[in-house]
Amino acid sequence: xxxxxxxxxxxxxxxxxxxxxxxxxxxxxxxxxxxxxxxxxxxxxxxxxxxxxxxxxxxxxxxxxxxxxxxxxxxxxxxxxxxxxxxxxxxxxxxxxxxxxxxxxxxxxxxxxxxxxxxxxxxxxxxxxxxxxxxxxxxxxxxxxxxxxxxxxxxxxxxxxxxxxxxxxxxxxxxxxxxxxxxxxxxxxxxxxxxxxxxxxxxxxxxxxxxxxxxxxxxxxxxxxxxxxxxxxxxxxxxxxxxxxxxxxxxxxxxxxxxxxxxxxxxxxxxxxxxxxxxxxxxxxxxxxxxxxxxxxxxxxxxxxxxxxxxxxxxxxxxxxxxxxxxxxxxxxxxxxxxxxxxxxxxxxxxxxxxxxxxxxxxxxxxxxxxxxxxxxxxxxxxxxxxxxxxxxxxxxxxxxxxxxxxxxxxxxxxxxxxx
Numbered sequence: 001x002x003x004x005x006x007x008x009x010x011x012x013x014x015x016x017x018x019x020x021x022x023x024x025x026x027x028x029x030x031x032x033x034x035x036x037x038x039x040x041x042x043x044x045x046x047x048x049x050x051x052x053x054x055x056x057x058x059x060x061x062x063x064x065x066x067x068x069x070x071x072x073x074x075x076x077x078x079x080x081x082x083x084x085x086x087x088x089x090x091x092x093x094x095x096x097x098x099x100x101x102x103x104x105x106x107x108x109x110x111x112x113x114x115x116x117x118x119x120x121x122x123x124x125x126x127x128x129x130x131x132x133x134x135x136x137x138x139x140x141x142x143x144x145x146x147x148x149x150x151x152x153x154x155x156x157x158x159x160x161x162x163x164x165x166x167x168x169x170x171x172x173x174x175x176x177x178x179x180x181x182x183x184x185x186x187x188x189x190x191x192x193x194x195x196x197x198x199x200x201x202x203x204x205x206x207x208x209x210x211x212x213x214x215x216x217x218x219x220x221x222x223x224x225x226x227x228x229x230x231x232x233x234x235x236x237x238x239x240x241x242x243x244x245x246x247x248x249x250x251x252x253x254x255x256x257x258x259x260x261x262x263x264x265x266x267x268x269x270x271x272x273x274x275x276x277x278x279x280x281x282x283x284x285x286x287x288x289x290x291x292x293x294x295x296x297x298x299x300x301x302x303x304x305x306x307x308x309x310x311x312x313x314x315x316x317x318x319x320x321x322x323x324x325x326x327x328x329x330x331x332x333x334x335x336x337x338x339x340x341x342x343x344x345x346x347x348x349x350x351x352x353x354x355x356x357x358x359x360x361x362x363x364x365x366x367x368x369x370x371x372x373x374x375x376x377x378x379x380x381x382x383x384x385x386x387x388x389x390x391x392x393x394x395x396x397x398x399x400x401x402x403x404x405x406x407x408x409x410x411x412x413x414x415x416x417x418x419x420x
Contacts, residue, residue, distance in 0.1 A: 023342075024335040027134040028127075039136040042143035046355070047112040050153040051105070060092075060107040060155035061100070067092040070228055077233035080241055084157065085217065086224030086231060087189040107155035114159045115148060115324065122166035122328040125173050125297045126335050138331050146353040151321035161193040162324040165308070168197065169300045169329060177201070181209035185216025192217070193325065196311040199283070200304050203290045254317035255372030263370075275314040282310035285384040292390055298336045301329045302383060309380040320372045323353070323379075330379075340386030349378025 031039075050056070066076035066089050076082050076089045095103055119138055120130045128134055142148045151159055164187035171180040181201065187194045201210035225231035251259060257278065261271035286306035293299060305326040312318040330346070333339040340346055352359060352371040362371055 021337045024337060027137075027335050028129070028132055030129065030131050031133045031136040035133075035136050036131060039140040039143070042140045043112075043116070046143040046149060047109070047152055050149050051108055053153060056153065057104045057107040057155035060095075060111075060157065061103060063088055063092040063157065064095045064103055067096050071096060073229065075230035075233055076228065077230065077238050080237060083238055083242055084191055085189055085221050086228060086234070087217070087220040088157065088191065089228065090224055091190055108152045111155045111159045112148075112152050114163050115142065115151070115328075118159075118163040118166055118324070119328045119332075121163065121170055122332040125166060125170050125301060125329065126332055128332060128335055134332065134335060138328065141331070142328075144355045145327075145350075146355055147321045147323040147327070149355060150319070151324055154321070156319075156321055157191045158193060158319075158321050158324065160190050161187050162328070163187075164194060165197070165304065165325050166329045166332075168194075169297075169304055172200075172204070172300055173297050177204070177206040177209035178212060181206070181212035182216055184213040186220075188213070189217035189220040193322070194308075196307045197304055199286070199307050200300070203287060203303065250317055252366040253319055253369055255312075255320065255369045255376055256316045256318040257313050257373075257377075258316055259318075260369055260373040279310040279314035282306055282313065282380055282384060285387045286310065289383075289387045292387065294338065294390075295336050298333050298339055301333050302340055302387070305330055306380070306383055306387075309376060309383070312376045313380060318372075318376065320353075320368065323372075323375060326379075330383075338390065340383045343382055343386060345385065346379060346382040349375045349382070 062079070062081045063084060066079060066082040066084075069078065070076050070089050071093070076086075082089075095107070098106060116139070119135070119142070123130065123132070123135055123138075150156075151162075164183050168180040168183040168187075171177070171183060184194050184197055198210060198213055201207070201213060225234070254260070257275035258268070258272045261274065262268045266274070283306075286303050289303045289306060290299065308326050312322055327350070330341045334341045351357075352362075353375055359371065361367065
């Protein structure tokens with residue numbers, strides 16, 4: 001019989017309230033190979049369907065055109081459609097070795113492959129295998145998920161943020177916050193979508209990692225700008241174009257509140273005010289989620305997702321494929337008991353994005369933004385509601401084998417230095 005632990009109560013360990021349950025164990029289990037083959041086929045057919053459409057890879061083509069302009073001695077920012085940081089120009093230079101036809105074929109295929117890598121990375125945050133039942137269900141679901149089809153068709157560079165998001169969280173989950181900062185910094189240097197994720201380093205009080213996340217894109221952008229002609233066009237032409245929500249061509253596809261609410265009859269000034277208020281409220285819920293603690297992977301994913309969704313609500317533009325940044329990691333979190341993704345309210349806003357389902361009056365490309373608005377707003381509301389429902393209960397203590405255990409909703413031991 002083991003001797004009782006007589007350590008003082010101030011060094012007591014906290015008993016975890018999160019753990020595997022029947023649903024989580026089933027999802028983690030390996031899927032039969034016919035199921036894996038079938039889900040892979042669904043995904044491949046979805047990608048092939050988009051590859052058969054016209055104007056394939058148009059968003060990536062803009063970046064490649066900017067790289068070719070640079071190689072010809074011109075300024076990439078002379079093209080108002082090029083909206084990326086200076087580092088993206090040099091990252092696209094290898095693509096200039098291909099013909100236009102080659103770029104239009106290779107880029108969408110590479111985009112689809114990177115999404116799969118992002119899914120596997122998101123699963124690893126929770127220790128889920130790539131051949132698990134959850135992996136099979138996720139890949140099959142993505143095959144009929146319109147944001148995937150959008151990012152593959154456009155070959156949009158959002159895919160790098162979709163990969164960097166779970167990669168950074170996986171590194172943070174393993175305690176490698178410095179590496180997470182570098183990953184976020186590289187992603188921002190290519191496309192500044194993950195800027196809201198900088199607040200995660202602030203909440204975690206990881207100042208060195210934050211410095212890396214800020215320093216990497218700053219150094220890359222300055223070096224790239226120095227090496228190209230007329231980089232000032234980014235501030236005089238590109239940045240104002242972005243701040244005004246782009247133009248009439250892109251505005252109908254924008255799902256941000258300041259763009260959608262005026263189309264529903266709300267005055268633009270009031271719509272902007274509502275969007276800012278909603279974003280601030282969501283940031284408050286993100287901070288609250290961080291303080292709730294719990295399973296470390298779940299805390300990282302849900303807090304980071306709230307930070308990104310807050311930006312999607314208010315920033316212009318917010319396009320359909322932006323959902324791929326947060327959805328794979330949130331789906332992977334269903335293996336954890338208490339995850340917000342286990343609520344039916346998280347899944348309902350995603351249903352309109354199932355390919356092949358016709359929604360009256362919303363099938364046109366110009367009206368698709370209303371479905372995207374529902375997706376972003378509904379998923380955000382579901383996460384916020386889960387945080388609100390998870391209010392900590394009054395702490396109760398029991399003694400087990402001489403240890404004091406706190407039966408509260410925050411199972412992580414607190415660090416008096418402020419970091420957890």
